[in-house]
Amino acid sequence: MDELKLRNVHLQQVQNQIRHKTDGLSSSTLVLRRGQPFTILINYDGRPFDPLKDKLFFRIVLGPLSEEVPVSVSGQPSPSQWSAILERRVPDPNAGRTLTVSLYSPASSSVGVYTLHLRVETRGSIKSHVLGQFTLLCNPWCQADSVFLQSEDLRNEYIRNDFGLLFKGSPGNVASRPWSFDQYEKGILDICMKLLQLSPQSQADARKDLLNRNSPVYIGRVISAMVNCQDDKGVLMGNWSGKYNDGVNPSTWSGSADILWKWSETQFSPVRYGQCWVFAAVMCTVMRALGIPTRVVTNFNSAHDTNANMVIEEYYSEKGEKLPIGRDSVWNFHVWVESWMKRPDLDGDYDGWQVLDPTPQETSAGMYRCGPAAVKAVYEQKVSAPYDVPFVYAEVNADLRRIIIRDGKILATSVDKDIVGALICTKRPGPAMLMLDITSEYKTEMDKxxxxxxxxxxxxxxxxxxxxxxxxxxxxxxxxxxxxxxxxxxxxxxxxxxxxxxxxxxxxxxxxxxxxxxxxxxxxxxxxxxxxxxxxxxxxxxxxxxxxxxxxxxxxxxxxxxxxxxxxxxxxxxxxxxxxxxxxxxxxxxxxxISSPALNIQIQNESSVIINTQQFATVTFTNPFNVAVSGDLIVVGSGLLEEKVQMRLTIQPRETMRRPIRFIPRMTGAKMLHASLVLTYRSTVLRGFKTVTVQAA
The missing domain is CATH 2.60.40.10 (Immunoglobulins)
Structure with missing residues (x-):
């Protein structure tokens, strides 16, 4: 009888990614979540497979790490190591013979790009085959994973949702601006994996780095440093000078994809420029892409306490002019992210939301990064807990001391214990684009x-x-x-x-x-x-x-x-x-x-937007200024527009402009159409957005 001969192996990318909830993520590889089996089909010719005579072995390779996994015909998968089980043997007279094998990864597997090998041993031969690559992510749907999140609604919000709101302004006049996280855009996941690979930790000791990548605590710390470029080949360069001639004004970014694409296309040179909300939004994209539930958080009246004394001093002249004296400051708002994970490295119950801040302010263990700092540890004032809890605690709790001076002499002082951390908020989960006040998660209600x-x-x-x-x-x-x-x-x-x-x-x-x-x-x-x-x-x-x-x-x-x-x-x-x-x-x-005027977006037949069907929207804006304004109207929509729409406009005083936009949705679910008008001589950006629910055909 003919010898068993391998014909091909099918990694079933579409079916596996739907089951692993990675469908839509764009990668050159199969994309999987750890702690969950995936199936492959082995097609072969010749005699039937005989488990007594024939042996199959997978080899799972991650950089310098590898693990051999024998295929068993029965038994239960191991929770601590890779395992493979032969599901069934189906003879098909039309398609030769097929084996279905389920591979099980531990829920503590390292995040990374793996190579899959197969060795077939028969009495007559031993042959090895390279089957291809797969990208393995964290799995908030798996109870054994350290990023497990109980609620399906929250998993959809903090992993699968690709747009959101960033909050800016002041506590009494909160301004929201849309952001497209873009994790489903072409090549974004591969760029996120490259970001891990280029980290100083990976470059110094690839083996140790890959072993540590089983922990979201470690991953969060690496990404926090890599989103800024202070110590490494990081993504963004910060600039708060107001001069952006050799780069992009941070206010003009509307999503993460343009930034990550630019970083990749320039051989990983830092993208100019970012400020806190840009750093945080890009980090949210990377963490969601890696499978770690993440949300963007704004702290209003955020203290930057450079000398760690929990007091911020501000100086005024006797006529009320605020003076540029001192290194400490209170930012009107500061934006970071929170990621959901277990904290086995901490004594006590500090699982849950963790602050991670990629904006380069202070170093942590020699690098510009911050966190993960357990929000519960901040609330409980457990300032001894790693990482960077004292810094975050000061950001939301420092005292503000205002001083009136003349000729170096103090005329009056006042101390306010309430203004710092006056409001801490994030986007409310769900389709409504609303704010959620989470101040009470950081600060006690004790009498002041x-x-x-x-x-x-x-x-x-x-x-x-x-x-x-x-x-x-x-x-x-x-x-x-x-x-x-x-x-x-x-x-x-x-x-x-x-x-x-x-x-x-x-x-x-x-x-x-x-x-x-x-x-x-x-x-x-x-x-x-x-x-x-x-x-x-x-x-x-x-x-x-x-x-x-x-x-x-x-x-x-x-x-x-x-x-x-x-x-x-x-x-x-x-x-x-x-x-x-x-x-x-x-x-x-x-x-x-001062609130800027908003652009208005209306969707034609808003209740019946169908995938792969041409739709129409209209962007309108009335110029409130007593002079004409010129600028670029830019419309983007992840999953709605293949490419951004851009046009040059001049709008006369009090004139209302209307511009039609055509789009063809390519993904179902909630999506966002975002329009921005970048004014030429005012260095400002006016915005508008509209959420769209795309239905299946």
């Missing part, structure tokens, strides 16, 4: 200590101490002896409108007071101190016994329009009230963003 206000009279003299409720004297409200002061915006500012705000002064004493009022508005970038003053007002006023005085101010659109329409530019508004007789002072301040 009262802040202390100290005003030093000019010319030496003694000091007086006053206590008030938490937050007074620092942000929005304040007191000096017998005088209460508050600052309040009339409404959330919008580009094209005046900024209206009210200063309220209350005299709680039975004597009149002569006061001097200074009001100051400065441009401010979200991550550091303000630049110059663009508007100010000052006057003297007398307030009667037990009287309340309300003063309304307006900053006209013309005052701020040339400075304040950039997407990430904010306003620092401060009021200093001085008691002329005692020369005591109180400072109240408010930092806020």
């Amino acid at each position: 200590m009262p802040f202390m206000f100290r005003s030093d009279a000019r010319g030496g003299g003694g000091t007086t101490e006053r206590f008030a409720r938490s937050g007074e004297g620092a942000n929005g409200r304040g007191v000096l002896q017998g005088i209460g002061v508050s600052l309040q915006l009339v409404k959330a500012p919008v580009v094209g409108e005046n900024i209206s705000f009210i200063v309220k002064i209350i005299n709680n004493m039975a004597i009149p007071k002569l006061l001097r009022k200074y009001v100051n508005a400065q441009n401010k970038e979200y991550n550091h101190n303000p630049t110059g003053t663009f508007w100010e007002a000052h006057d003297d006023l007398t307030i009667g016994p037990n009287e309340t005085v309300t003063v309304k101010h307006e900053i006209s659109f013309n005052n701020y329009m040339l400075n304040e329409v950039r997407e990430d530019c904010l306003v620092n508004l401060a009021v200093v009230i001085e008691d002329v007789k005692s020369q005591e002072r109180v400072l109240v301040s408010e930092e806020f963003n």
